[in-house]
Amino acid sequence: IDSTPTTTQMQDTGMPDDNVQLLGDEGLRAGGQGPMKLGFVAGVILRERLPGFERMLWRTCHGNVFLKQAPIEMPLEDPHTGDNVYKSVFIIFFQGEQLQSKVKKICEGFRATLYPCPERVSDRREMINGVASRIDDLQTVLSQTTEHRHRVLVAAAMNLRNWLIKVRKIKAIYCILNICNLDVTHKCLIAECWVPALDYERTKGAIERGSLRSGSSVPAIINTMPTKETPPTFNRTNKVTSGFQNIVNSYGVACYREINPAPFTIITFPFLFAIMFGDAGHGLLMALFAGWMVLKERNLQMAKNPNEIWLMFFNGRYMILLMGLFSIYTGLMYNDVFSKSVNLFGSSWSAPKLKPGEMYNRTNVMLRPDLNYVGSPYIFGLDPVWQLSQNKILFLNSYKMKLSVILGVAQMFFGVVISYFNHRYFARQLNVICEFIPQVIFILSIFGYMNLLILVKWFKYDYGSAPCAPSILINLINMFLYKYVDEKDTSQACYLHS
Template sequence: MLAGINTRLEDLVTVITQTESHRQGLLQEAAANWHSWAVKVQKMKAIYHILNMCNIDVTQQCLIAEIWFPVADAGRIKKALEQGMELSGSSMAPILTAVQSKTAPPTFNRTNKFTAGFQNIVDAYGVGNYREINPAPYTIITFPFLFAVMFGDCGHGTVMLLAALWMVHNERRLLAQKTDNEIWNTFFQGRYLILLMGIFSIYTGFIYNDCFSKAFNIFGSSWSVRPMFRNGTWSMETVETNPLLQLNPAIPGVYSGNPYPFGIDPIWNLASNKLTFLNSYKMKMSVILGIVQMTFGVILSLFNHIYFRKTLNILLQFIPEMIFMLCLFGYLVFMIIFKWCYYDVHMSQKAPSILIHFINMFMFNYNDPSNAPLYEHQQEVQSFFVIMALISVPWMLLIKPFILRANHRKSQLQASLIQEHAAEDIEGDNASSPRRAGAHKAQEDYEEEG
């Protein structure tokens, strides 16, 4: 009995060993085909997901799908349907027909790998209506340039440019990796955006003469302290009593009159009022560029109103918006440029503050002795601009809602009148139907007797 049990145990061990080896072989074969099977399952799920959106024909021989597609892609869709019929061996030819719909078509903006990042930024703020102007092409330049105005450093811009160039050069290999890292995917999808931001940052960095917070002295400074030393306005005693030496451009020769060929003079990197000068310069340039961009965006809306023939929006929306923007912010840009051009080194100490002027403009305060006027008749001009801006606010916010409300009430009244007339016609038909039936019966009797 012991020998028989041992024999059975050996047979069971042999069966278990063979089963394990067979299972291992099956798992290895399945592992080799696992990726292709997963792809096939995903494709089948995608196909069935699309088929579930279709309707079955009455004859149950074909499927009906209602889709939106660009008109330019009609030929490609027909060709794809024909190829699908040939590959599936179907005997029923696909039919592509246009269907009229009262629903507004969805907005479709065709993009590529370069413009997709900019389109995503625009869509994050809102998607335009069907056939409206798409601002994304203009954003390709304005967005990275306005970023560079704030991030003007050619050193950091070079780092951004090199990182973007690496991603662009290896985009095929990086796309094949398909990582789930959200931060990396965000940077990689915006690689062309980062590329342009790096280029513009290098450009504005050279304008600011700033590379890792250091200035370049390539062409030589246009400032010199030698004339101050020669005419006796600068001496060692002056340096001992006042260690902050001020270069006075009013003294002939201190400033050569020829500005630095490109960007900010490197002498400003040594000045104690460096931040005061550069921050004022950058702030005013940012104000000018921002107002120009806002005005350009409002002008783009005019083309939408003209295309859709919305005269009401032109008269009650576009015109007051432009009046409000130009009378206030456009005038601010004018004052900045006027002050740059009018006040030279001999008049700089008497230059008024634009900020105080802008505040006094809204308060109608023109008796401030500490802030001289910029030009003649400034009071009349600023008062006119403020009044026009105040008029444009109710013009823009009140008139159009009342007109739309009146049109809505008018359409409701017309709809109610149509319903009343239809009800009266139905009642009249019901009342006259017995009379018509009796007349018809009398006519039949007369014909039979005749």
């Protein structure tokens, strides 16, 4: 903004530019003109509103005001929004009541904050001294408050663990008291609970010791009560078996005194996973990760990580460890290490021998068991020659799937057999006839028959008769659809293929 007119007017009055005593009695005496008097207002405004603010002052007051502004480097907190904003401080000089009212209205329109400032130099100095003294007092109060808060927090940190223990004990006591029933006549609390038979004496001793340590004049009495209610199921677990028990409970909780299938799943669940996973390299990574969690479990428990995914992995660390170890075994059986075969003992297959002067002119070479097989099988796992074959994926996937089906059906049949022992223990003959026997017939007629077809297909058909081997999946579908394949068409197809 061009402030030349205002500056010229000020020079015509005989007042110097750099004279700080523009206001007050001293300024009037220096100028020599008694009636002339300048007014001013001071305040702060948002930095982004300052250009429009200057333009509005110049146009409204016709250049008869003088504006001086300076940016505030430190950001200030907005009392309404709480955000940090940048502002500028300004001072506006003017003459007359009309300009004063215009300037204040413009400041109000641009939401500038005006601060009172006395006209006399001595009053301004007193205000500055007062503000400085108040700032010093506030800094002293803030420093003392910070030091006091630090001392209080340090003292509280020393007792924090004891307070947590006390709060947990009090919470546990009130939780137990809320479960108890109040006997108004005897003025005592009565609690009914189920206790495992093996822990009855230990529970009784703990209650007696608790009553002695509490200093109560009335001893605690524990008695067994006859009841016809069915006790709840209690399966004693530890850090190893808790994960497997949770998996079993997710499908269903066994009734009281029924056989708990969780101990069997400690082996069957990770082994079935390894049968379908079957990679020694990835299994080794799983075993190393789970072994690290097992070795560092104390430190990891104290860390108390609230992440749900991490807690899922950490609580199943022993399960992951077994899955990794079994995957290493099955991966070596499949000769699969990071999807690559390892030739440790030498292949049992040899390439076809060529006649003198003959060279391979074909991209595919057929290896026949009767001609190219050495006779002694590979020592451990699958022969690495399958890594070079074109039907590698078809053969390995079929082999892994069929092996998984056989073991999975065996586990299902084992679960059905366990149910028979539960029925016999509870003397439920009707369940044996109407539940166990139909389940055995159903599973053996479908899945047992399917396993039998897999074994027959493995033992009956060799490389020569492999094209004539029936499809197990198609046979099952045809069995349910009552659709039968004509034997003449099958034999003719095998003949044409051969």
